[in-house]
Amino acid sequence: MPRYFLKRLGAAIPTLFIIVTLSFFLTRLAPGGPFDEQRALPPEIMANLQSAYGLDQPVWVQYGRYLRALSHGDFGPSFRYKDFTVSELIAQGLPVTLELGSIAMALALAIGIPLGTLAALHRHSATDYLAVSLAVLGIAIPSFVVLPLLGLIFGIALHWLPVAGWEPGSIRYLILPVVALTLPPLAYIARLTRGGMLETLGSPFIRTALAKGLPLRTVIGRHALRPALVPVAGYLAPAVASIMTGSLVVESIAGLPGVGRYLVQGALNRDYTLVLGMVILYSSVLIGMGLVVDLLHAWLDPRVGFAR
Numbered sequence: 001m002p003r004y005f006l007k008r009l010g011a012a013i014p015t016l017f018i019i020v021t022l023s024f025f026l027t028r029l030a031p032g033g034p035f036d037e038q039r040a041l042p043p044e045i046m047a048n049l050q051s052a053y054g055l056d057q058p059v060w061v062q063y064g065r066y067l068r069a070l071s072h073g074d075f076g077p078s079f080r081y082k083d084f085t086v087s088e089l090i091a092q093g094l095p096v097t098l099e100l101g102s103i104a105m106a107l108a109l110a111i112g113i114p115l116g117t118l119a120a121l122h123r124h125s126a127t128d129y130l131a132v133s134l135a136v137l138g139i140a141i142p143s144f145v146v147l148p149l150l151g152l153i154f155g156i157a158l159h160w161l162p163v164a165g166w167e168p169g170s171i172r173y174l175i176l177p178v179v180a181l182t183l184p185p186l187a188y189i190a191r192l193t194r195g196g197m198l199e200t201l202g203s204p205f206i207r208t209a210l211a212k213g214l215p216l217r218t219v220i221g222r223h224a225l226r227p228a229l230v231p232v233a234g235y236l237a238p239a240v241a242s243i244m245t246g247s248l249v250v251e252s253i254a255g256l257p258g259v260g261r262y263l264v265q266g267a268l269n270r271d272y273t274l275v276l277g278m279v280i281l282y283s284s285v286l287i288g289m290g291l292v293v294d295l296l297h298a299w300l301d302p303r304v305g306f307a308r
Contacts, residue, residue, distance in 0.1 A: 034079035097258035116193025138187030
C-alpha cells in the first residue's frame with residue numbers, strides 16, 4: 001500500500017504542475033488587467049503599479065518568479081485586495097467553505113446510502129418509486145435554483161430562516177445553503193447505492209447467507225453493504241467537485257464569506273494571483289480526493305488490490 005500511495009502521489013504532482021502552468025498563461029491571455037478601472041489611470045501611475053507587481057516584465061520571467069515563490073508556499077499578494085496576501089484571504093474564507101462543504105457531504109452520505117438501500121430492499125414499491133423520483137428531482141434542479149426557492153419559502157414567506165448573510169457560530173445561516181448543496185450529490189448517491197445493492201443482493205454469496213438463516217439486517221450490514229458501496233466510492237471525487245463548484249454560486253447568492261467568492265471576484269477583477277491561488281487550492285483538493293477514492297475503492301473491493 002505505501003508503494004501504491006507514493007506512485008499515485010507521484011502522478012498527482014505533474015498533474016498539478018500542468019494545471020498551474022495552464023492557469024497562469026490563460027489568465028494572462030484574458031482581456032484587461034488587474035488595474036483597469038472605469039476611469040483611466042495616468043500613465044505614470046500605471047507604470048509604477050506594473051513595476052511594483054512585476055507585470056512590466058516578460059510573461060516567462062513572471063512565470064519563473066511565480067514558481068519560485070510557490071515552491072516556498074507563497075501565493076503572492078492580491079492585486080485588488082490591498083494589504084492582503086492570497087494566503088491570508090484563503091485563510092479567512094476556507095473555514096466557512098470547509099464547514100459548508102463537509103456538512104453537505106456528510107448529509108449526502110448519511111441520507112443517500114440508507115435511502116438507496118431502502119429503495120433496493122423494497123424494489124417496485126411505493127417507497128422505491130418515491131426514492132427514485134426524489135433522486136431524479138435532485139439531479140434535475142441545480143443548486144443555484146434550489147437556494148432561491150428555499151429562500152422564498154422559508155425566508156420570505158415563513159420567516160423561519162435568514163435568506164442571506166453570515167453570523168459566526170449561528171447554524172441558521174448555513175441551513176439553506178447546506179440543503180441546496182446537499183441535494184444533487186444525495187440524489188446521485190441514493191441512485192448508485194440502489195443500483196449497487198440490487199446487483200449485490202442477486203449475488204450467489206448473498207443467497208447462500210440468506211439460505212443459512214442469517215437475519216436480513218446481518219446480511220445487509222456485514223455482507224451486502226460493502227460491495228454495494230463500490231459505485232458510491234467511485235462517485236465521491238465528482239461529488240466533492242460538485243459541492244465545490246456549487247459553493248461558488250451558493251456562497252455568492254447567500255452572502256457567505258467563503259473562498260468561493262474570491263474565485264468569482266478574482267476572475268472578474270483580473271486578480272491573477274488570487275485566481276491562481278484558488279485554482280491551486282481547488283485542484284489540490286480534487287486530486288487529493290481522487291487519491292482517497294482509489295484507496296477506498298481498494299478497501300471496499302479486495303479484488304482490486306494494490307496491483308503493480
